[in-house]
Amino acid sequence: MDHPGAATPSPQPDLMRNRLPTLFEVLSRRTLPPVDLFSFYIYMRDQQRSVDYLDFWLDVAQHMSLCRHYVRELRRSVLVSTPEPERSSQRSSGILESMGDLTHPVAGPSMYATEKERDQDAQMSAFLREDRDHHHDSPISSNTRQERPSPNVSTPREFLTDSNSPPHMVARQDIRASAEKILYTFLLPGAEREITLPGSITQDVTTSIEEFGRDDPEVFDVAKDYVFQAMERDAFPGFLRMKALGNLIPLTMILRLILGLLSMFGGFWAAFVLIFLDKDRLTRLWLILPFTIGVYCLASYQYSLDPFLAMLGYSEYTPFNFSRVREPYVRQLLARRAVMVLAITVFVDAAICVLFIMVPGKRL
Structure with missing residues (x-):
């Protein structure tokens, strides 16, 4: 089985591009120095003093990748064997089989997604919500869900290589912990690295995670797109002027x-x-x-x-x-x-x- 970090092919730089790159291409690691993601990270840290926004976007994108890997592994188990009744309902099995391979390489803002990618991501989120309800019925899962992650909980990037689940596998608890980590690090008032978002966005995300128990990628879509547009408008032009x-x-x-x-x-x-x-x-x-x-x-x-x-x-x-x-x-x-x-x-x-x-x- 492939390693989670390598399950999705890495995007390749476009060496034939006869123009300046877009922010999405930089965040997707499709560019080379001095307009690569590392240089943009340093620019956001040293010049803009707002690297928390970039870290939030990258963590949400990594959360999406984590969810895709989890669903991809479940789909493989459905295709090669009959799923156990308590693991997946017939309806969720149908969603998994119709979802496709989820092979698009990067998690970008909604405006850049193709119709197929949007449909697949919506189906994946729907499946994770149903799967969440199944895990919610489990006493062990319910007790786990009520606990906030400790300050030293692994970040979404670390989940891909340091999971509590078996090697190369992503557990359902990892997805939940990833979503909570993003919420408690960036969004809650007084958070360690709180970013400024419209109150309605922050409230919707907080309510969805803490009250409704959601951890599917769609819960962060509005916040992720808002942060992307803010970086594209306020930071990226200055980055291109400085580096290009x-x-x-x-x-x-x-x-x-x-x-x-x-x-x-x-x-x-x-x-x-x-x-x-x-x-x-x-x-x-x-x-x-x-x-x-x-x-x-x-x-x-x-x-x-x-x-x-x-x-x-x-x-x-x-x-x-x-x-x-x-x-x-x-x-x-x-x-x-x-x-x-x-x-x-x-x-x-x-x-x-x-x-x-x-x-x-x-x-x-």
Whole structure:
């Protein structure tokens, strides 16, 4: 039997994409650095200061994958043997058989799902609600359901590899614990990593889980779609500007601004000193050094781009830590912008240097 984490094929990056990726493609791991999920996670953590929203979305998506694996295993047991009466009713068996293989690779927002995927997910949620009622009748399951998970309960990602059920299997209790973990971590007032959602959404999810005992994926659909749209509207455009149109992060940009201003100040001060001391033009050629450093740093700050790093194919993701630019379209985009920034730098630097080197000197 396949491992749960490998039961669904991993999405492959689209190397032929001749455009910037969408948020859904980034979250689906279909992109490469510097516009991959890891880079977006760092951006949400360090720049947006709202990584809890991304963690919530990823945990809900993982909860969906957990449910799919559970249902997929039950469906296989139905297809290869006659299910035991207490495990599955005839109606639920029919739902399982008609559900299909549930092989779509990622759990995305409703707007991106095909009609077939929406139908399969709706059938899966319906089955889990019926299956929940069956487990609710069990004294052991009922006692388990009333207990809140402890703070150190495994996250949905960990359930895939560290379940209390037999190896490679997902127990019904795992799904329940996963749903409760999401609720108690992100949604309840005063939660450890509470995210801000409309009150009606939070109340509906809380009521569904705590009062009605639901743990099927549909219970999080509205909240998940709201968080996705918020990230797509508020965070993702800035992420693309930083990572696809530039290769520097704000901290090093500020350092370059400071270095650029100091170099330009030093260059202008030295230029006027040399002019009013009537130094020869050969001596004044040394002005090229501070002016070049200053213009280069200021241009890098203005365009959030280091031209030489871009031409070498590197992008900064944490201070002074660089990764290879592997997304083809982004690599081409950064190379073109690097040529433009370098041309501007050379033009401005040459103009300033020629002005202060060629101007006649006058000793005061």
